[in-house]
Amino acid sequence: MRVLVIEDEVGLAEGLRTGLEAEGFATDVARTGIDGLWMARERPYDAIVLDILLPGMNGYRVCATLRDEGNWTPIVMLTAKDGEFDEAEGLDTGADDFVTKPFSYVALVARLRALIRRGAGERPVELSAGDLRFDPGSRRAWRGKTEVSLTARETALLEFLLRRAGEVVSKSEIIDHVWDEAFDGGLNIVEVYVRHLRNKLDRPFGRDSIQTVRGAGYRLAVDGG
């Protein structure tokens, strides 16, 4: 397993190198975004650890550039602990996972192994409607740049609505796909969960993405409201 670390801070970079090599990863280090991009293009890495704050070319741009070139090597981004925007932007540019500084090697290595196992083939796909976004892999949702925390059911409902964005889906259809067959309650449960989603994804942002089509069902606006 060969890993590329793109990190300008020398202490951290060398720490990572020794730590990762102790874990059995062959590790290369790049000190700038440009260098890192170059190295990533030259050799097939199994994963890339990418800092965001880099001299010259920042991590987002490195990541986006690689993805544009069709390079889907798994990328773990190192984000600052206060950076709430980091992850949203990281996902936009095609990062696969995130580790918040300061971090433990254990966490980083675990993520790396998971990503490598998943492989470069399964690129991250994102479901979106306007600025409403959902990552099926990590099962997280964003309205614009702010992440919104959803429960399991809410997540499942949102995912279903997003996959059928623009279409009217009936409540019974929703129950068929979001609840399992053991469920024998009424259709009202759908109304309740639609309400939950609206309260979390629409109301705080002054949006109106989930429209009710009286007598037919609900429709998620393709432009996200």
Place this chain on the structure above:
Amino acid sequence: MRVLVIEDEVGLAEGLRTGLEAEGFATDVARTGIDGLWMARERPYDAIVLDILLPGMNGYRVCATLRDEGNWTPIVMLTAKDGEFDEAEGLDTGADDFVTKPFSYVALVARLRALIRRGAGERPVELSAGDLRFDPGSRRAWRGKTEVSLTARETALLEFLLRRAGEVVSKSEIIDHVWDEAFDGGLNIVEVYVRHLRNKLDRPFGRDSIQTVRGAGYRLAVDGG
């Protein structure tokens, strides 16, 4: 997202259920091929995980039967590690992907997601007559560029008229198709709703798309008026 697991080995089946539900899939389990077939016919699944070795009716036959019946739900087959013929036969019978036992959940889930993403291929067609348009998927209607909001009944009536554009359809025929069989009111209701449609789709635009054919019924002009 709703998945059907057809697997006779109880341990594996329950493991799959919990694993998949943790990933956000609503999961149903069938223990025999017959049961699985039955369940697949009953409800719309987003994907099916199908073991090959099943009591009674094996996975190939389940798969082939579903395909024969026009059911194209994505199917992932679980194949034994030594079975070289498995995949060929699976492909013949209409399987979409294969996972070799023993497998990791990560791999299975990745395949499932990929299939579901691919599977949602068909897009709604649009009904139109001149510049009068209707999208059955989103159940929205337009006259030219401006969207017109319709109630459920109005929508159903418009859809019916559009599907029979150019033909004369009688009021009783309309009642048969747009109202449910329990309806026992008079034919006047059709007149009322035709009026509603005219008020929304014709009058504001100076059009005359719904023509009344005295003594016979109504006809929607194929050119939209």
Place this chain on the structure above:
DNA sequence: GCGATCCCTGAGCCCTCGCTGAACTACAGG
């Protein structure tokens, strides 16, 4: 021209549908 038939129109009643808040259960963590 005249009645008969068919269709249009507007007003109004009633009830379904969807929304909402609250209560209840189950379960996990501290």
Place this chain on the structure above:
DNA sequence: CCTGTAGTTCAGCGAGGGCTCAGGGATCGC
């Protein structure tokens, strides 16, 4: 054991939509 969270149920409410009806036009046959 207590607390908090998620999932579900339920009953009340309010608005909007579905439907009815009666009277006024329009059109046809004679």
